[in-house]
Amino acid sequence: MAQxxxxxxxxxxxxxxxxxxxxxxCGPDAIVRPYTHQxxxxxxxxxxxxxxxxxQIQDLKDASREYEEKQAQRGDDTTELFVNKPVPVGQKIRRSG
Structure with missing residues (x-):
C-alpha cells in the first residue's frame, strides 16, 4: 500500500x-514528526x-489541552494555571558566512 x-x-x-x-x-504504520511548511x-x-x-484533529487539540494543563499543574503548586509558560533555552548565534 502506498504511503x-x-x-x-x-x-x-x-x-x-x-x-x-x-x-x-491513522493506523499502525503511521508516523509523525515535527515539520515546518510555508x-x-x-x-x-x-x-x-x-x-x-x-x-480527529479537534480530539488531538482537546487531548493536548488536557495534557498541557496536567504538565503545568505538575510543575507548580499555584492555583493559577499558565499553559505554555516560557522556558529558558540556550541561544545560538548565527554567523553569516
Missing amino acids: NSYFVPGFGISRTVIQNEIRYH GRDGFLVTTAGPALTKA
Whole structure:
C-alpha cells in the first residue's frame, strides 16, 4: 500500500499527544514528526491509512489541552494555571558566512 504524507498545522496540538495517538487515528504504520511548511510549524504525518479528519484533529487539540494543563499543574503548586509558560533555552548565534 502506498504511503501518503501530509502536513497538519501544530497550533494547539502537543507533540507528545500526536506522537502517542497517531497510530490510533491513522493506523499502525503511521508516523509523525515535527515539520515546518510555508513558515508554519506543525507535523508531517506519513501513513498508508486515512488522513486525519477535522473531528480527529479537534480530539488531538482537546487531548493536548488536557495534557498541557496536567504538565503545568505538575510543575507548580499555584492555583493559577499558565499553559505554555516560557522556558529558558540556550541561544545560538548565527554567523553569516
